[in-house]
Every structure is written in structure tokens, then in C-alpha cells.
Amino acid sequence: DLEEKSLAALDAVPVTASALDAVAAVLDAVAEMVGGSRELARKRQTVIMANADLRERELIKLATLSAALADRLRQRGTGDVEAGLAAETSIAVFRVAFSRWVTATDDHDLRDVVRDTLTRLRTLTDAG
Known part of the structure; x- marks a missing residue:
């Protein structure tokens, strides 16, 4: 579900947008999906961090999402x-x-x- 909605958010961005602006739209969609309850997210995160198998599964999920986003960006013409x-x-x-x-x-x-975190990243890249 997360990957499907992330790719849909990416597809909704004009192909003329920069790759970073395109993934910013994906980040908004992901935040909307998982940001409903901070207390639930805290509990979930505590359980994941306490279990090596769950941490590994979470990393695999994120790596799979990253690969899917990169593939879709390439399909859109990004290098x-x-x-x-x-x-x-x-x-x-x-x-x-x-x-x-x-x-x-x-x-x-x-x-x-x-959004604040992405802005801070952009500031870092502008300073370099």
C-alpha cells in the first residue's frame, strides 16, 4: 500500500519537476499515510527497535520503496x-x-x- 500510494504521488507530479521536487511530493503522501497517530507510531517504533528481525524488515521495506521510486524516476526521464x-x-x-x-x-x-527536514537538507546542499 505504501509503495503503491508513493508511486501514485510521484506519477501525479509533472515530469518537468526536478527529481527532488518529485520525491518531495512522495514524502508528503507518505507523511499523510503514516502520520495519523503519533502515539501509535511511537509504540510501533519502540517495538521495531526492540526486535532485530523487525528492524531488518523495516529496512528491507524502505530499500524496496527506494528502488521502486528510482525505477519510476528513470521511467520519467531522470538520469x-x-x-x-x-x-x-x-x-x-x-x-x-x-x-x-x-x-x-x-x-x-x-x-x-x-518538509522542515527536506528544507534543511536543501540548505546543506546549497552550502556545499
């Missing part, structure tokens, strides 16, 4: 390296944002935290 970087970047941004969100005490929703 091979750029597609891989954009897809992997989206996973890294999501992981950092999700971790920030589940441990936060403020009332920001996951989408806001994802």
Missing part, C-alpha cells in the same frame, strides 16, 4: 544517478523526519517535520 540519489534521499529524509516526529513533544504533524 540513472540522479534517480538513485533522489530516491535514497527521500528515504533518508523520511527516516530522520520520522525519528524527529516520534520523539518530539511539540504538536507539529509529520508532514511539517518532513
Whole structure:
């Protein structure tokens, strides 16, 4: 379901958008899907972090999603390296944002935290 909705969000982005802007739309869709209940997400994350098999499964799920996003970006005309970087970047941004969100005490929703994390990444790349 996550991969299907992520690819649908990517397909909805104009092909003229940059790869990073395209995966930003995917990140919004993912945040909407998994950001409904922070308390449930915290409990789920605690269980996953306490179990090596579940951590491995989570990493496999994210790697599979990254590969699917990269493939779809390539189909849209994005270069091979750029597609891989954009897809992997989206996973890294999501992981950092999700971790920030589940441990936060403020009332920001996951989408806001994802967008802020992506903005911080863009600032890093502009500084380099």
C-alpha cells in the first residue's frame, strides 16, 4: 500500500519537476499515510527497535520503496544517478523526519517535520 500510494504521488507530479521536487511530493503522501497517530507510531517504533528481525524488515521495506521510486524516476526521464540519489534521499529524509516526529513533544504533524527536514537538507546542499 505504501509503495503503491508513493508511486501514485510521484506519477501525479509533472515530469518537468526536478527529481527532488518529485520525491518531495512522495514524502508528503507518505507523511499523510503514516502520520495519523503519533502515539501509535511511537509504540510501533519502540517495538521495531526492540526486535532485530523487525528492524531488518523495516529496512528491507524502505530499500524496496527506494528502488521502486528510482525505477519510476528513470521511467520519467531522470538520469540513472540522479534517480538513485533522489530516491535514497527521500528515504533518508523520511527516516530522520520520522525519528524527529516520534520523539518530539511539540504538536507539529509529520508532514511539517518532513518538509522542515527536506528544507534543511536543501540548505546543506546549497552550502556545499
